[in-house]
Amino acid sequence: MKYMLTYDLMETIRNTNQWMGATARAFAAYPAMSMTTNPMVEWIGAWGEVAERSFARMVAKPDWGIPNVTTEDGKDHSVRIMKLVEKPFGDLIHFKVPGRTPRKRRVLLVAPMSGHYATLLRKTVISLLPDCEVFITDWHNARDIPVSAGKFDVEDYTLYLMDFMKHLGSDLHVIAVCQPVPLALAATAYLAELDPAAQPRTLTLIGGPVDPEANHTDVTDFGRSVTMGQLEETMIQQVGFKHPGVGRMVYPGLLQLASFISMNADTHMTAFQNQILKVAKGEAADHDKHNMFYDEYLAVMDMTAEFYLSTVERIFKGRDIARNDFVVDGHKVDIGKITTVAVKIVEGEDDDISAPGQCLAALDLLTGLPASKKAQHLERGAGHYGIFAGSSWRNNIRPLVLKFIDENSPAAPAKLKRKPANQNTAA
Structure with missing residues (x-):
């Protein structure tokens, strides 16, 4: 996996999901969509809002946001x-x-x-x-x-x-x-x-x-069950041309995030399902408990x-x-x-x-x-x-x-x- 191709493939998948979320959100926001009472439109918009925000956070360093x-x-x-x-x-x-x-x-x-x-x-x-x-x-x-x-x-x-x-x-x-x-x-x-x-x-x-x-x-x-050779072969990738560190060997943040989420996959899945439901009902807020936690949790960096x-x-x-x-x-x-x-x-x-x-x-x-x-x-x-x-x-x-x-x-x-x-x- 130690190639730019695999590194850029992960970024492409992330970017595509962010775009799909933004597209779904924009589609549901069209005035013409209000002519129908089909709840699916609200669900599409809610999924789009949650997906766009989640995938966008993965490549953004959070602000410190320290109050007075x-x-x-x-x-x-x-x-x-x-x-x-x-x-x-x-x-x-x-x-x-x-x-x-x-x-x-x-x-x-x-x-x-x-x-x-x-x-x-x-x-x-x-x-x-x-x-x-x-x-x-x-x-x-x-x-x-x-x-x-x-x-x-x-x-x-x-x-x-x-x-x-x-x-x-x-x-x-x-x-x-x-x-x-x-x-x-x-x-x-x-x-x-x-x-x-x-x-x-x-x-x-x-x-x-x-x-x-x-x-x-x-x-x-x-750590005990895998060899160093296995880790180097499966976890290490090379930074692509899009970034100043092009060519540097790293353990990518997106790959780390996949490992984090897999440890408690059911918990995270339930959290996102509940958030989509709240957005569809109009009960979510920009700084609610879900967004405050995942804005930080999803923001990852390469090592x-x-x-x-x-x-x-x-x-x-x-x-x-x-x-x-x-x-x-x-x-x-x-x-x-x-x-x-x-x-x-x-x-x-x-x-x-x-x-x-x-x-x-x-x-x-x-x-x-x-x-x-x-x-x-x-x-x-x-x-x-x-x-x-x-x-x-x-x-x-x-x-x-x-x-x-x-x-x-x-x-x-x-x-x-x-x-x-x-x-x-x-x-």
């Missing part, structure tokens, strides 16, 4: 998105709130590079903005990056994180979500050796595969082939992080070198992507870190999405993370400093 922030002066302040560091494969951005006193908590959100844009963490950003200065890793769509920019694999990702942490300084609290959890752990450990002063104060790891073998899921089972393949081979199959045998730029990183950074693990009881135990394995690797600087929390009844963006995050996990940050900050009250870091550990 109300501060202690009672005024609403707009949020400016500022690029602090620009790199070929990703930027470090700051959600700056002009006119308000800078917050003491400085948080770097490490977004996944797993098919969706960093905007997947929009709700996480919004929830943290009132209390924190928020920064995030904003990864680029691989199809828009020229081949001349070179490769980008798990080692490059780790080096990017180290550069971002160095730029922001040591008075920093890092929160890594899902896929980058093991790489954020490795980046911190490497900094502990090369530049200890650049380490963050805390590292919160949320639902990531530090040790995929700790608790199997469909994701880990798939460089080397990043995808090295993630499967080194994180899932070889378990390099779990075995403390991860090499970056020719140097073996020792997780045990982390001795001062407080680490908190957050997992969801019902997480079917990174099951409980996979992220918790990080604590066993931190052999040089005192027990008082280790913490863990298992959120009962929460799935993967809920532990960083849902009600579980807002109501339970977010307050615990902020408390953990305060307990391990130099300006924390004495009574908080005396508490062990695992005070919030769930039984």
Whole structure:
């Protein structure tokens, strides 16, 4: 499948479905169609509206859409998105709130590079903005990056994180979500050796595969059941002439989306059937629950082939992080070198992507870190999405993370400093 033809074929299918949706919607909107009472016309128009929007979203990067922030002066302040560091494969951005006193908590959100844009963490950003200065890793769509920019694999990702942490300084609290959890752990450990002063104060790891073998899921089972040759042959394609990254080998976003949907095909089918019915009845809205979710879920980005393949081979199959045998730029990183950074693990009881135990394995690797600087929390009844963006995050996990940050900050009250870091550990 490693040809431009297959890449362009998928885009052609997507584009054709978008056109068919637009055509059906326009057909049903003709005034002459109102002369008949046939409900099929409404159904055609409703299907067209849902289809056009859905297939159009697959190639559009979502807007951040961050609302104004109300501060202690009672005024609403707009949020400016500022690029602090620009790199070929990703930027470090700051959600700056002009006119308000800078917050003491400085948080770097490490977004996944797993098919969706960093905007997947929009709700996480919004929830943290009132209390924190928020920064995030904003990864680029691989199809828009020229081949001349070179490769980008798990080692490059780790080096990017180290550069971002160095730029922001040591008075920093890092929160890594899902896929980058093991790489954020490795980046911190490497900094502990090369530049200890650049380490963050805390590292919160949320639902990531530090040790995929700790608790199997469909994701880990798939990683074990296929060979690297099979993955390279069936998942990797070459970007076509339409994009700046022409010729680059990638794991296409559209192919990733097909995999995402196949995992819960019945659920997605029911959701779209219900939405078509609502549109036909005039009950749907531009920003209703369905559209808000799928506008983000369907927006996918290509991943460089080397990043995808090295993630499967080194994180899932070889378990390099779990075995403390991860090499970056020719140097073996020792997780045990982390001795001062407080680490908190957050997992969801019902997480079917990174099951409980996979992220918790990080604590066993931190052999040089005192027990008082280790913490863990298992959120009962929460799935993967809920532990960083849902009600579980807002109501339970977010307050615990902020408390953990305060307990391990130099300006924390004495009574908080005396508490062990695992005070919030769930039984």
